Amino acid sequence: MGSESKIHTFEEVAKHNKDKDCWLIISGKVYDVTPFMADHPGGGEVLLSATGKDGTNDFEDIGHSEDAREMMEKYYIGEIDAETVPQKRTYIPPHQMSxxxxxxxxxxxxxxxxxxxxxxxxxxxxxxxxxxxxxxxxPRPPGHNHNVSFLLGFINTTIFL
Incomplete structure (x- = not known):
């Protein structure tokens, strides 16, 4: 890390969002991780998904080791101008019925x-x-037995079908 760090605007950093040109914002610092794209354990797509925004939460959620944090120092290119970073949008839930x-x-x-x-x-x-x-x-005739009719129908359908 140099003694004098360059200040980058968010718009400038957001333009670097390709395989061959990838910059990330992590904890207020700007890193050019282009040389590391092929070597990243999660693949270059993971790094690209963190471009164009503050990638601090993405970086911290993974739980990187101290070695990974030390390795980042060689990709450091400056600081982010906090004034240019868009404010996070807060989720406003829909109004509930009373x-x-x-x-x-x-x-x-x-x-x-x-x-x-x-x-x-x-x-x-x-x-x-x-x-x-x-x-x-x-009406049924007197002496008609329902069980016999059922039995005859059952036998007929069993034998003839």
Missing amino acids: NDPASEFFIKILQFLVPLLLLGLAISLRNYTKKEYCATLE
């Missing part, structure tokens, strides 16, 4: 009543159609 107790109670009532109403409708419909259907059937 938890009105009356609306929660209404929703719970609907969750109970709607299935109950559907069940009642299904039972009513079944009873109505059953009466209509039964009226069209002919």
Whole structure:
């Protein structure tokens, strides 16, 4: 590291985002890692993904060794002008609906009543159609055995199909 370091703007550093020309910003310092692209254990793509932004978090999240930190010194080319680095955008979550107790109670009532109403409708419909259907059937002759009819039908379908 030289005694006098050059100050780079963010726009200037962001232009160096290619395989043959790659600069990174880490902890307020600017590094030209172009010669290291082929040797990086994670591959050159990892380094390229950290260009055009402050790569400090990416660098620290990996947990680099002290040897890696010492190796970085030979790629140091200056400092970043902090005034030119864009402010981080903060995530603003969408506005949540208010938890009105009356609306929660209404929703719970609907969750109970709607299935109950559907069940009642299904039972009513079944009873109505059953009466209509039964009226069209002919009565069975006396002494008719249901089990014998089932057995004969079962045997016929088993043998002839």
